[in-house]
Amino acid sequence: MRRYFARKVAIYLLTFFVAVTLNWLIPRFMPGDPVLRMLTRTSVSNPDAIAPMREYYNNVFGLDVPLWRQYLNYWAELLQGNMGISVWLFPAPVTEVILDAVPYTLALLIPSILLSWYAGNKVGALAARRKWLDNTVLPLGYALTATPYMWIAIVLAWSLAIIAGVFPVAGGYSFDLQPSWSLVFFNSLIQHWFLPFLSLFLVAFGGWAIGMRNMIIYELEADYANYLEALGAPRRLIRRYAFRNALLPQLTGLALQLGVLVAGALVTEIVFGYPGLGRLILMAIQNQDFFLLQGAFLFIVIGVLIANFVIDIVYVLVDPRTRTGMTGGAA
Amino acid sequence: MRTRPRYIAALFTAVLLATTACEGGDSGSSGNSSNGGQYPRNETLYTSGSAWGPPTTWNPIVPGYATGTVGLVYEPLFIFNPEKLELEPWLAEKGEWSADNKTYTVTLRDGVKWSDDKPLTADDVKYTVELGKIKAVPYSNLWNWLASVEATDQRTVKFTFSDPRVQEWENWLYENAIVPKHIWESRSEADITTHKNEKPVGSGPYVYQAHAQDRMVWKKKDGWWAEKALNLKVAPTYVVDIVNSSNEVALGLLTSGRLDLSNNFLPGVANLLKGDFKVKTYYAEPPYMLSANTAMLIPNTTKAPMNDVAFRKALAESIEVKKIVEGVYGNIVKASNPTGLLPVYDQYVDQATVSSSGFTFDTNKAKATLAAAGYKDTNGDGKVEDKAGKPISLKLIVPSGWTDWMEAARVIAEGAQAAGLNIVAEFPDAAALDDARTAGKFDLLLNNWTGVSNTPWTYYNYLFQMPVQAQQFSANFSRYQNQAAWELVQKLSRTPSSDPAYKTTIAELQKIQLTEMPAIPLWYNGMWAQYTESAWTNWPSEAAGAPKDFPSTWNNMWELGSIKMLTQLKPVSSK
Numbered sequence: 001m002r003r004y005f006a007r008k009v010a011i012y013l014l015t016f017f018v019a020v021t022l023n024w025l026i027p028r029f030m031p032g033d034p035v036l037r038m039l040t041r042t043s044v045s046n047p048d049a050i051a052p053m054r055e056y057y058n059n060v061f062g063l064d065v066p067l068w069r070q071y072l073n074y075w076a077e078l079l080q081g082n083m084g085i086s087v088w089l090f091p092a093p094v095t096e097v098i099l100d101a102v103p104y105t106l107a108l109l110i111p112s113i114l115l116s117w118y119a120g121n122k123v124g125a126l127a128a129r130r131k132w133l134d135n136t137v138l139p140l141g142y143a144l145t146a147t148p149y150m151w152i153a154i155v156l157a158w159s160l161a162i163i164a165g166v167f168p169v170a171g172g173y174s175f176d177l178q179p180s181w182s183l184v185f186f187n188s189l190i191q192h193w194f195l196p197f198l199s200l201f202l203v204a205f206g207g208w209a210i211g212m213r214n215m216i217i218y219e220l221e222a223d224y225a226n227y228l229e230a231l232g233a234p235r236r237l238i239r240r241y242a243f244r245n246a247l248l249p250q251l252t253g254l255a256l257q258l259g260v261l262v263a264g265a266l267v268t269e270i271v272f273g274y275p276g277l278g279r280l281i282l283m284a285i286q287n288q289d290f291f292l293l294q295g296a297f298l299f300i301v302i303g304v305l306i307a308n309f310v311i312d313i314v315y316v317l318v319d320p321r322t323r324t325g326m327t328g329g330a331a
Numbered sequence: 332m333r334t335r336p337r338y339i340a341a342l343f344t345a346v347l348l349a350t351t352a353c354e355g356g357d358s359g360s361s362g363n364s365s366n367g368g369q370y371p372r373n374e375t376l377y378t379s380g381s382a383w384g385p386p387t388t389w390n391p392i393v394p395g396y397a398t399g400t401v402g403l404v405y406e407p408l409f410i411f412n413p414e415k416l417e418l419e420p421w422l423a424e425k426g427e428w429s430a431d432n433k434t435y436t437v438t439l440r441d442g443v444k445w446s447d448d449k450p451l452t453a454d455d456v457k458y459t460v461e462l463g464k465i466k467a468v469p470y471s472n473l474w475n476w477l478a479s480v481e482a483t484d485q486r487t488v489k490f491t492f493s494d495p496r497v498q499e500w501e502n503w504l505y506e507n508a509i510v511p512k513h514i515w516e517s518r519s520e521a522d523i524t525t526h527k528n529e530k531p532v533g534s535g536p537y538v539y540q541a542h543a544q545d546r547m548v549w550k551k552k553d554g555w556w557a558e559k560a561l562n563l564k565v566a567p568t569y570v571v572d573i574v575n576s577s578n579e580v581a582l583g584l585l586t587s588g589r590l591d592l593s594n595n596f597l598p599g600v601a602n603l604l605k606g607d608f609k610v611k612t613y614y615a616e617p618p619y620m621l622s623a624n625t626a627m628l629i630p631n632t633t634k635a636p637m638n639d640v641a642f643r644k645a646l647a648e649s650i651e652v653k654k655i656v657e658g659v660y661g662n663i664v665k666a667s668n669p670t671g672l673l674p675v676y677d678q679y680v681d682q683a684t685v686s687s688s689g690f691t692f693d694t695n696k697a698k699a700t701l702a703a704a705g706y707k708d709t710n711g712d713g714k715v716e717d718k719a720g721k722p723i724s725l726k727l728i729v730p731s732g733w734t735d736w737m738e739a740a741r742v743i744a745e746g747a748q749a750a751g752l753n754i755v756a757e758f759p760d761a762a763a764l765d766d767a768r769t770a771g772k773f774d775l776l777l778n779n780w781t782g783v784s785n786t787p788w789t790y791y792n793y794l795f796q797m798p799v800q801a802q803q804f805s806a807n808f809s810r811y812q813n814q815a816a817w818e819l820v821q822k823l824s825r826t827p828s829s830d831p832a833y834k835t836t837i838a839e840l841q842k843i844q845l846t847e848m849p850a851i852p853l854w855y856n857g858m859w860a861q862y863t864e865s866a867w868t869n870w871p872s873e874a875a876g877a878p879k880d881f882p883s884t885w886n887n888m889w890e891l892g893s894i895k896m897l898t899q900l901k902p903v904s905s906k
Contacts, residue, residue, distance in 0.1 A: 033766065039804055040765055041394055042469045050802065052466040060525065090395055091525040092387035100385065100544050162583050169583040171545050175377060175571050176368025178541050178548075184368075273576035275385070275544030283384055288762045 008312055012305055019301040024074050027290040034061060034087040034288045060085060061291070074294075083298070084291035088283055094295040097280065102299060104172055105276035107193060109265050109303075112200035117254055119201075120208020125243050127209065128216035137209055144206025149264035153199040153271035160195060167195050170273030196272045200264055204257070211253060215246035248319055255311045258304050370548070372866055373902045376567035378884045379581050380594025380859065382574045386547040389531040389539070391508045392468055393524050394886070397547045398572040402889020404446075404533035404549070405508035408437060408456070409501075410890045411785045413675050414879050416828075418501055418785065421890075422451065422509060422534060422556075424486075432495045432827070439486040443556040445511045447532050453482035458512035460490070467524045470507055496824040498788040505785065505890050509534070536565040536897070547572040563898040566867070570897075572884060585610060588865040594884050596859045598735065601661050603861070611862050613882060614873050617662035620857030621881065624782035625671045625790075626736075628727075628743065628851040631773050632811045636717050637725075641704030643848040647690040648697035649750035650743050652853050659738040664854045670841050671794075671852030676787050681838040688845040697750035706751075714753040725754045725774040730761035736777055739853075769802045771810050778808055779856050783881075783891060786828070791820045791840050794849055811849035816840065858883050869901040 035057045039050065058064040062073055062084065077084065083094040127137040144152075161167045168174065174188040219225060219242035228238050269278030277296050284292040316322050378398075386397035391405040401407075408423040420426070426437045443451040460480045463473045476494035483489050492500070514532055515523070530539050534556065537549035549570040557563040575581055575595060582597050584590035586608045597603070600619060603610045612619040630637035630646070637643065652666045665674070669689035672680055706715040706723075716722050727744055729736040740756035747754040754775065759767070767773040781793040796806035797817040803810065823836045860882040862870045871882040878899040880892045 030762075036766060036769060036802075037762065039802075040769060049466045049471050050800070050804070056467050056521075086387070089384055089387040090393075091390075091527055097385065097387065104544070157583065162587060165587060169587060169589065170576065170580040171573070172543065174368055175546055175573060175589065176370040176372065176375060178369050179543070270576055271580075273545060273574075273580040275574075279576050286761055 004316070008309065012309055016301065016305060019305075020075075020078070020298065021071075023294050023297045023301065024071060027288075027293050028067075030285075030288060034290055035063065037087055037288050038090065061087065078298075083295040086284075086289055086292045088287035088289040088292060094291045097292060098277070098295045098299055101275060101277045101280055104274060105265060105269070105278070108196050108200060108269070108274070108276060109261065112197050112204060112265075113254070113258070113261055116201045116204035117208050117250070120205045121212045121247065121250055123205075124209040124212025125216050125239075125246070127213045128220070129239065134213065138213065141206040141210040141213075144202050145204075145210060147203055147206075148267075149199060149203055150267040150271060152203055153196070153268045156195050156199050157271055168192050172275040192272075192274070196265075196268050196274050199268050199271075200261065203264060204261060207257070208250065208253075211250055212246060215249060216242050219243075219245050244318075248315075251311060251315060251318070255308045258307050262300055262304070370569040370571065373904075374568035376570045376592065376867060376897070376900070377573060377584075377590045378570065378592045378594070379573040379575055379584065379590055380592075381884045381886060382547065382572055385544045385574060386542045388527045390524070390526055390528040391510060391531070391533075392462065394469065396886070397542065398884055398886060399537065399547065399549055399570065399889065400531060401508040401886065402535065402894055403537040403570065404531050404535045404539070405510060406533065406535045407505045407508050407890050408439075409505045410892055410894065411505045413783055413881065413891055416675065416785070418505055421505075423504075426504065428495075428497070428827070432497060432825075433492055435490045435492070435495075435500065437488045437490070439488070440556060440560055441486065442559070443534055444554070445532050445534055446538050446552055447511075447514075449511065449513055450485075451509065451511070451534050452485050453488045455509055455512045456480075456488045457482045458516065459507070459509045462510075462515075462523060465520050465523060467521075470503060473503060494825070496821075497827045498786040498824045501785050502789060506887065508890075536894075537570060540569065545574045545576075547574070557898075563895065565894075565897040566900040566902065567897060585861060585863060588863055591863060591865070591867050592870075592882065592884065593861045594859050594882075595861075596735065596857075597861060599661055600663055600861060609863050609865065611864065611870060611872070613858075613860060613871060618665045618855075618857065619663050620859060622665055622674050622783075622855035623858035623883075624779045624856050625667055625673060626739075626777055626779045626853050626856050627671060627781070628853055629768075629776050629778050629808045630850070631771060631775070632809045632849065633771060634774060636706070636723060637774065639704065640847055641700055642706070643851065644690065645697040645700040645704070645706075645750065646747060646752065646754075647848060647851045648693050648700060649746045649752060650851070650853065651692045651746050653692065654742050654746075655739045656854055659735055659742060660854075664857050667852040667854050669845060669852065671781075671844070671850070672787055672790065672841075673783055673855060675783055676790075679787055679834060679837045681841050684838065684842050684845060688842065690845075690848075690851075692746075694746070694750050697752075701751060708751060713751065714748075715751045723753050725752070726757045727754055727775040727777075728757050728759055728764055728767065728773055729777050730764050731758040732761070740777065743853075768808050769804060771803065771808075776808070777853075780805065786823075787837055787840075788820065788823045791816075791823060791837075791844075794844060795820050795840075807849075809849045811847070813843065813847065813849070816843045816847075819843070858885075858888070864903065866903055867900045868903055869899050871896055871899070 035054055038057045039053060062070060081095060086092050086094050086097055089097055123137055127134045157169065161169045168191055171192055173185060173192055177185055177188055179185060225238050225242060265276070266278035266281055269276045270282060277299065280292060281296045284296060381398040388396050389400045390396055391401045406422050408421060409418040409426065410421045412419050422440060422443055424438045424440045426435060428435050437456065439451065439453060439456070445451055457480050462468050463470045465471065476492060476496050478491045478493040481489045511532055518526055536551060536555040538552045540548040540550035542548060551565055551568045573584065573590065578595045578597055581590065581593045581595040585593045600612065604612060604619070613621050630643055632638050656662060656664055656666050668680060669685055670680055701715055705718045708714060709716050709720050710722070714723065727740050729740045737758055744754045744756040764776065768776055768778065781790045793806045795811065795813060795816040797812060799807060799810045799812055819836055819840050823840065826833045826836060858881060862882065869878065871878045871880050878896060880896040880899065881888050882896055883893050
């Protein structure tokens with residue numbers, strides 16, 4: 001057991017290191033120059049001011065040292081929780097900007113991932129054994145999972161927010177409120193949260209439902225199911241075993257799907273004007289904001305790694321074979 | 332073990348139902364947001380179209396500050412009245428030039444106070460101006476021609492110029508806000524431009540209330556100086572500026588009555604006006620919007636064949652601007668005068684020069700101009716080759732995602748192709764385009780960084796500024812060099828508007844611009860403004876008796892009189 005986790009942790013640390021390095025590297029390959037952006041924004045008209053201002057901003061952003069030094073500085077700062085200063089939102093520190101946005105993104109992602117996975121598996125399993133349900137869930141699931149996140153978000157925003165007026169169009173909470181521990185505020189938060197959540201939930205739900213349905217049907221035709229049936233075991237018992245076995249690939253799928261869901265959340269947030277990371281990333285790319293982009297990606301990398309690690313642990317818990325394998329290996 | 336999953340399922344369903352029930356229950360009231368909120372609807376103005384990112388700085392010295400930082404909180408000495416084309420005293424009571432135009436004396440109003448109750452004095456003005464001695468402060472070039480500033484008493488400031496650039500100075504006077512010395516002087520030189528300046532202390536009608544990722548909220552303060560001095564009162568108690576995520580979101584908010592003033596570019600707004608959405612604009616008819624700036628086609632004159640006047644002329648003649656105005660914009664913009672001078676400067680346009688040297692759309696004429704200059708189609712591909720017989724292939728770049736400009740660029744390329752010029756539209760990333768423009772590594776591009784100001788000097792400075800640097804950040808992207816024109820621009824800067832030479836200098840510059848075509852003016856971009864009357868009325872409009880102030884929340888529009896719009900608004904009486 002310990003060896004298994006030690007190996008996993010080592011792999012995750014290595015992944016983290018590589019991801020952070022790439023994260024530092026990639027923005028620097030983008031065309032454009034952040035200091036130039038600052039100078040353009042302040043529209044320097046004084047020719048004498050260009051050189052001193054360039055030097056000044058290079059220093060502010062730590063771009064006045066050789067690349068290898070910048071890379072080391074980046075790690076040193078990062079370990080102290082400091083991710084530099086945003087170019088686009090100058091002079092706000094990246095950490096601050098991201099921490100303001102992260103709660104919204106997490107509030108969208110965690111419930112939509114978990115609920116869609118749970119509901120999708122349940123419904124998919126049900127569909128596999130009821131003909132009429134199968135006939136409705138299957139086409140619906142295919143339609144949902146093939147829908148781009150942005151499209152379903154636009155449809156929901158248009159129909160439920162603009163035409164029906166049941167939900168708000170944009171924002172994290174009502175524009176006439178200030179954050180407080182009140183019921184009104186909480187209510188407003190939920191209302192603004194619901195549509196973005198729903199669009200993420202629906203798309204992911206379709207995928208899980210189809211996956212589960214197919215897995216169950218496959219498992220029900222497996223030898224062990226036939227053998228159990230021949231022994232006269234009740235259908236219910238067989239289905240339960242099938243479900244447990246079908247769940248494992250779905251769990252692996254969850255780990256793989258995380259990245260896709262994060263990407264989906266980004267576009268969804270933009271459609272609903274939801275104040276999460278999505279818009280920050282888009283604007284950071286457009287503004288050559290290396291530092292904000294690094295910060296946002298770092299958050300995503302950490303999030304995905306942690307989630308994968310959790311899934312690894314869950315895997316051990318739900319799949320007895322992994323456990324046996326480990327004890328066998330240890331012995 | 333067997334029952335647990337079901338129990339969880341039931342729990343989830345219950346939670347989900349509960350949340351949906353919550354939505355249903357409260358949505359009615361929040362849809363109109365007439366009750367329950369902390370900002371009463373009939374006292375709150377909702378705006379958007381200015382901020383594209385979360386508010387993170389309230390520092391009026393460096394651009395990028397939260398919407399309204401300059402305008403609502405910090406104020407300039409003067410504001411500019413674009414209707415009368417003159418400065419109006421704001422924090423200053425008056426400003427006077429000496430007889431020889433070497434010194435300028437500002438007298439401050441009596442009784443102006445900062446929001447921390449300290450008086451605004453001549454020292455604050457002196458301090459603000461002297462901040463320009465720091466190179467990183469955007470107005471540092473002021474000190475190239477200003478010699479000294481002196482606070483002669485509590486309310487009087489005397490400026491002595493080494494080179495009295497009257498027009499440029501008046502431009503400075505209303506574009507820059509005065510900051511309180513007693514708060515700023517403790518900050519280091521680097522802090523001046525990097526400080527976030529949270530909870531700004533200003534002289535204006537509003538103070539900081541709250542901000543979040545997606546909004547900036549200002550609250551009216553008691554005892555704004557203009558209430559007594561000018562009998563002006565800002566109507567909204569709260570101004571909530573919503574950070575844009577996209578123009579579509581703004582459209583949704585506007586049509587559902589949750590937004591009062593949208594300064595977003597909303598394509599197809601003409602249809603909105605006809606429809607039952609109660610959306611209004613400044614003009615009830617095309618072009619609907621006031622003109623804010625001139626969209627120009629910028630040729631890189633350091634490259635062949637753009638360095639040839641005849642080529643630039645032919646290019647100008649090949650463009651069907653009408654097609655851009657009608658087809659791309661649906662008539663919400665106006666075609667530009669060949670001089671490129673905005674409609675507010677109509678009185679300065681020299682009609683004689685325009686009719687003799689102005690250009691009009693005429694594909695055949697463009698072909699003739701090209702042929703006369705020696706551009707011929709020698710290889711028979713339907714496109715002209717350069718004078719040496721080599722094929723011409725040029726790129727017109729506009730930022731990817733600027734849909735209106737992308738369409739306009741296609742129209743321009745089409746027109747050029749029809750005249751035999753091989754120009755194609757390309758859409759690089761906005762940042763890559765910035766780099767190309769700054770470094771002069773492009774063939775053709777569109778730019779509109781010349782807007783309404785107190786004087787056409789800003790426009791001609793934008794066209795002709797010299798010397799051309801390796802990097803051009805704000806002006807003369809064509810990299811066009813004409814010493815005579817540049818001297819005229821400098822002369823214009825030194826000429827007071829009342830001097831007859833003012834108009835004649837502008838006329839001379841027009842002549843150079845029309846014969847040399849350093850850039851090709853195409854259309855006037857609108858000051859996008861859409862308003863609804865669900866909570867506020869008496870919006871600026873062309874109608875008789877309506878206010879004529881600029882209806883805009885864009886930063887730097889407040890000091891062009893938009894601040895007065897807030898004093899004219901009237902709440903719709905609460906139901």
